[in-house]
Amino acid sequence: MRQNPSISHTTQFSGQELQQSATIYRLYAAPLVKPDQVVFRINGHEGRVILMDEFTDRSVERHRPNFYSQTDLMYNYIVRNPNRVITLDEVRTNIDRRHLSLTFTQLVSGLKFSGKLRRLFFRASKSHLIFYNPITVARMQMLGVAYEDIIPYMTEAIRPTHPTFKPNDWCRGMAEIAA
DSSP states (O other): OOOOOHHOOOOOOHHHHHHHHHHHHHOGGGSSSTTTTTEEEEETTTTEEEEEETTTTTTEEEOOOTSSSSSHHHHHHHHSOSSSSEEHHHHEOOOOOOOOOOOOHHHHHHTTOOOHHHHEEEEEOSEEEEEOOOOHHHHHHHOOOHHHHHHHHHHSSEEOOOTTHHHHHHHHHHHHHHO
């Protein structure tokens, strides 16, 4: 009995490649993914803007505002009050600053949120803002944003924050997902 050489050939996959493949499979296998399942979230820890990917269990630091700056104070207030309309006057009174020179659009740009990542997490005008956190599968589908659209934002970050990954390994792994 002859064997087909293409069938008998086996490919070795690393654990990281299998995890990434499983992650992408879970996103495309719609019946397996619940609309209320969390995909991304922003955590504010010690003044850092940390983007967390719940599927691959990775996180990256997006920005680190200067301590006690307007950006730092406004960001800390917004992170504590997600998923509701926040006005500039409300922030001004709650952070004990009479004069704020930043508008919400300037704040979001200063925090390094742009493009589809900005659409996922923020809806901002000069005087009003909604910070959506966490991001669910339903929100991504509603906005028409695919998981692959966010991968470039995960690789351009300042540095990974997950303790088990080395920076070179992490960037190499994310580049393989994007390819």
